[in-house]
Amino acid sequence: MIELLKLCGFTDSEIEAQLPRVAAVFSRFGVTAEDIERGKQRLNKYYDLEMPGVRQAVRLCIKDLTNMVLAREEGKQKVIYGFMAPGFEILGSALLSKSSAVHVASLFPSLHFVIGCVFDKIVPILEAAERKWLKSGKIAHCGNVKTLVGLFALDLIPRPDLLVTSGFLCDTAPKAIDLIQELYGIPTYYYDSCHDREFREYPDDIRVTGLAAKSLRRFALKVQEVVGFEITDDMLQEAIDARGGLSTAMKNIHNLMDSGDPLPLSANHDLLCHTMSTLPRGKSDTGEPLAILNTIYEAMQDRVRKGIGAVEKGAPRVLALNPHHMNDPRMEHLLGELGIALVSSETGFFAPHGERDPAGEKPADPYEKLAQSLRTSLAQGLSARAAIIIEACRRLNVDGVLDKYHVGCRMGAADAMLLKDAITQQLGIPVLLMEWEGFDPRAYNEEQCRRRLELFKDVLISSRQPE
Amino acid sequence: MTLMELRELSDLDTHLGNRPAQLRAAQRKGVKVVGFFPGNYVPEEIIYASGALPICLARGGSPEPVDAALTEVPDVICPFVRAQVGERLLKTNPYYGMIDMLVAPITCQHLKKAGEIWEYHGDKEIFKLGVPHQNDAEFSLEYYADRLRVMKDRLEALTGNEITDEKLGEAITLYNRIRGLLREVSLLRRAAPPPISSLEFVKLNHASFYADPVFFADVLDSVYHELQGEKAVTKAEAPRLLLLGPNVADGDYKVLGLVAAAGGEIVAEELCEGIRYYWHDIENEGDLRRSLARGYLIDRLPCAFIRRSAKKRLDFALKLVQDFDVSGIIWYEILQCEVYNAESYFFAQRMREHNVPMLILESDYGTADVGQLRTRIEAFIEQIRKAGDND
Numbered sequence: 001m002i003e004l005l006k007l008c009g010f011t012d013s014e015i016e017a018q019l020p021r022v023a024a025v026f027s028r029f030g031v032t033a034e035d036i037e038r039g040k041q042r043l044n045k046y047y048d049l050e051m052p053g054v055r056q057a058v059r060l061c062i063k064d065l066t067n068m069v070l071a072r073e074e075g076k077q078k079v080i081y082g083f084m085a086p087g088f089e090i091l092g093s094a095l096l097s098k099s100s101a102v103h104v105a106s107l108f109p110s111l112h113f114v115i116g117c118v119f120d121k122i123v124p125i126l127e128a129a130e131r132k133w134l135k136s137g138k139i140a141h142c143g144n145v146k147t148l149v150g151l152f153a154l155d156l157i158p159r160p161d162l163l164v165t166s167g168f169l170c171d172t173a174p175k176a177i178d179l180i181q182e183l184y185g186i187p188t189y190y191y192d193s194c195h196d197r198e199f200r201e202y203p204d205d206i207r208v209t210g211l212a213a214k215s216l217r218r219f220a221l222k223v224q225e226v227v228g229f230e231i232t233d234d235m236l237q238e239a240i241d242a243r244g245g246l247s248t249a250m251k252n253i254h255n256l257m258d259s260g261d262p263l264p265l266s267a268n269h270d271l272l273c274h275t276m277s278t279l280p281r282g283k284s285d286t287g288e289p290l291a292i293l294n295t296i297y298e299a300m301q302d303r304v305r306k307g308i309g310a311v312e313k314g315a316p317r318v319l320a321l322n323p324h325h326m327n328d329p330r331m332e333h334l335l336g337e338l339g340i341a342l343v344s345s346e347t348g349f350f351a352p353h354g355e356r357d358p359a360g361e362k363p364a365d366p367y368e369k370l371a372q373s374l375r376t377s378l379a380q381g382l383s384a385r386a387a388i389i390i391e392a393c394r395r396l397n398v399d400g401v402l403d404k405y406h407v408g409c410r411m412g413a414a415d416a417m418l419l420k421d422a423i424t425q426q427l428g429i430p431v432l433l434m435e436w437e438g439f440d441p442r443a444y445n446e447e448q449c450r451r452r453l454e455l456f457k458d459v460l461i462s463s464r465q466p467e
Numbered sequence: 468m469t470l471m472e473l474r475e476l477s478d479l480d481t482h483l484g485n486r487p488a489q490l491r492a493a494q495r496k497g498v499k500v501v502g503f504f505p506g507n508y509v510p511e512e513i514i515y516a517s518g519a520l521p522i523c524l525a526r527g528g529s530p531e532p533v534d535a536a537l538t539e540v541p542d543v544i545c546p547f548v549r550a551q552v553g554e555r556l557l558k559t560n561p562y563y564g565m566i567d568m569l570v571a572p573i574t575c576q577h578l579k580k581a582g583e584i585w586e587y588h589g590d591k592e593i594f595k596l597g598v599p600h601q602n603d604a605e606f607s608l609e610y611y612a613d614r615l616r617v618m619k620d621r622l623e624a625l626t627g628n629e630i631t632d633e634k635l636g637e638a639i640t641l642y643n644r645i646r647g648l649l650r651e652v653s654l655l656r657r658a659a660p661p662p663i664s665s666l667e668f669v670k671l672n673h674a675s676f677y678a679d680p681v682f683f684a685d686v687l688d689s690v691y692h693e694l695q696g697e698k699a700v701t702k703a704e705a706p707r708l709l710l711l712g713p714n715v716a717d718g719d720y721k722v723l724g725l726v727a728a729a730g731g732e733i734v735a736e737e738l739c740e741g742i743r744y745y746w747h748d749i750e751n752e753g754d755l756r757r758s759l760a761r762g763y764l765i766d767r768l769p770c771a772f773i774r775r776s777a778k779k780r781l782d783f784a785l786k787l788v789q790d791f792d793v794s795g796i797i798w799y800e801i802l803q804c805e806v807y808n809a810e811s812y813f814f815a816q817r818m819r820e821h822n823v824p825m826l827i828l829e830s831d832y833g834t835a836d837v838g839q840l841r842t843r844i845e846a847f848i849e850q851i852r853k854a855g856d857n858d
């Protein structure tokens with residue numbers, strides 16, 4: 001365990017202080033000495049621990065998970081979780097800035113990373129959910145909600161005073177928390193919008209972001225009831241400002257990823273960086289993830305200067321639709337091994353130009369700012385999503401698109417064929433569709449993936465336009 | 468005379484047979500045909516008041532369209548939605564091809580995709596009707612009422628007719644009459660044995676998707692009066708069952724047929740295309756658009772995609788169990804309908820606590836599962852019979 005913590009960038013004095021806490025958390029998840037050995041191997045294999053900042057990112061994930069699991073035992077009076085709740089991390093940051101008696105966690109980037117990517121121990125959690133109402137088989141329930149239900153079924157994380165989700169993307173998460181409230185008595189809440197944008201209105205989003213802002217405001221009132229203090233607009237604005245540095249740091253990283261040849265960072269690290277940028281942190285606490293992101297960015301700049309990359313210069317460039325696998329680094333790693341540059345996943349591409357930032361005037365209402373994620377491709381209807389992705393492909397100058405559609409996520413999976421149709425028609429670049437489960441490592445079949453991706457690489461190269 | 472010998476019902480059959488031709492003839496005279504997807508969130512009243520002819524597109528039950536849709540959506544999308552995509556591709560069902568406009572309600576995450584796919588192809592006028600899934604806030608009601616205003620504007624532009632309050636009031640009266648009659652007929656099924664079978668009732672309800680509403684209301688009226696003096700269609704000892712689930716599409720009669728063949732009697736259907744539609748009337752006074760908004764979004768029993776809906780539907784189902792003297796529940800869900808599938812666990816658990824046996828069935832529109840379904844249904848009905856004998 002000590003060796004592992006060292007590998008993850010913990011200092012000796014930190015290890016002394018943190019070891020009992022971390023050990024308690026790992027043992028709760030059934031992490032054995034053997035798992036720790038495997039964890040070390042996986043970290044060394046799938047992550048570039050020599051790259052400055054990477055170990056610190058892993059370390060912060062472990063700390064974040066530990067803080068969440070021990071929140072009650074360590075005296076936090078109120079625990080609030082957000083699940084599939086874009087914008088919650090900002091509201092959560094406002095709460096953390098105000099009170100140290102509250103614990104706020106976004107479920108579960110850091111848990112997926114530590115328990116899944118590092119230890120490969122997600123499956124028992126998924127299985128626990130499958131013994132409840134999210135049964136396995138052809139129905140293909142989403143692995144993300146399985147993780148949520150499995151964690152409560154196994155009592156692995158403290159029961160919160162409030163569990164919130166949004167309907168910004170799906171009905172699956174709201175249904176899951178509805179049943180969690182009915183069956184486990186955990187208080188839950190929602191904020192919502194409406195998925196009725198027509199393509200003829202595109203890219204106008206005011207109606208749906210306005211509705212979401214009202215719903216978020218109502219949610220804030222509910223949170224006030226739980227925590228016992230007021231959440232003012234100023235507090236929220238301060239949290240937005242305090243997190244501004246994280247967004248800028250992520251944007252810098254993405255800019256280098258978008259243009260760098262060779263690709264300066266592999267997809268697994270991209271996900272790790274993304275985790276750093278989405279953890280709820282109090283105002284005085286954003287320094288740590290920010291420093292990590294800036295360190296990684298500087299290391300990337302250095303790589304670019306030296307021409308070092310995660311894949312060879314000139315490797316075929318690919319955009320992956322849907323986010324990367326959240327708790328299994330193998331597929332993203334394989335892509336790199338095969339010499340395919342996975343430039344980006346489909347996270348945070350905004351209408352109408354496929355940029356990383358929402359275009360146009362910034363809204364004055366802080367709740368409308370929280371609702372801006374509705375303007376990204378994943379929250380749009382099919383035609384608008386296609387339009388944004390096509391613009392992003394142009395901007396990123398990719399040779400092809402990999403749509404490994406997450407079958408449990410119907411709103412994204414349903415688009416697969418017609419997105420391919422739109423991209424092929426408008427850009428003439430190859431699109432590979434792969435049925436996938438973005439939260440379940442059991443979906444991975446190395447042989448099959450390798451074969452299909454090797455073929456895809458050949459197609460990418462042969463269909464490249466001559467310079 | 469049996470129900471099926473009723474002249475009005477054979478007239479209804481003839482009417483339905485001629486309906487596509489009638490609609491085409493109307494279109495030639497400039498009348499518009501407006502299709503909409505089911506689920507109870509599209510007020511037909513507004514379509515009707517615009518002078519357009521509303522048609523509910525809810526065909527299902529056969530595998531061809533479902534398979535045809537696989538070129539456009541993967542098989543994790545539910546067969547009912549795939550049918551709505553596949554019918555558009557196959558062009559064999561006349562209604563899907565003839566509509567001048569589609570109103571696509573933003574309901575469950577599968578069905579909203581059907582609207583998006585129709586929109587993607589761009590060959591039909593589409594209106595996406597936003598249905599806030601969080602329906603317990605004043606701002607949600609306002610939002611939906613505003614979308615109804617836009618729907619009205621779009622229909623006025625399509626038809627060239629103004630939708631006056633007077634026309635809207637008349638349409639509400641007409642549809643309230645239909646809902647009221649369906650409700651009355653449904654309530655007759657509390658009798659033991661009921662005077663109309665589930666299959667007959669469901670098909671009658673499905674006829675309303677296509678029929679001229681004035682004509683249909685008159686047919687229903689005759690049926691209702693006929694049934695009041697009607698003899699039973701089943702044996703009194705048939706176990707009385709409640710059907711729960713997402714939907715039974717027009718044409719999806721496999722499970723209803725198997726239950727009847729096994730000697731079970733479904734006496735009520737708590738589905739999108741069942742009780743949820745006709746249980747409440749729309750208030751026909753004051754601000755009618757708001758009244759429609761309230762009636763459709765809030766007063767109705769919510770579908771599973773509405774937040775916090777499971778408990779409400781569970782409580783209502785328990786009430787139906789009492790009121791209709793039900794001794795068992797058939798939960799029929801469509802394969803890949805993950806939201807209802809998740810709920811089935813909760814319902815089964817709660818029904819167990821209330822000592823109401825529940826059978827969960829799931830099927831696509833294929834035929835391969837008929838044998839297995841039959842065995843399970845027969846065993847379930849047998850189990851209820853035995854429990855009844857022991858009482």
Ligand code: SF4
Pocket residue numbers: 084142143144145169170171172173406408409410
């Ligand atoms: S992955 Fe998709 S289905 Fe699963 S919780 Fe997230 S948005 Fe919902």
Ligand code: SF4
Pocket residue numbers: 545546547548575576577578713714801803804805807
């Ligand atoms: S069957 Fe289920 S998934 Fe399909 S349209 Fe109905 S509610 Fe939606």
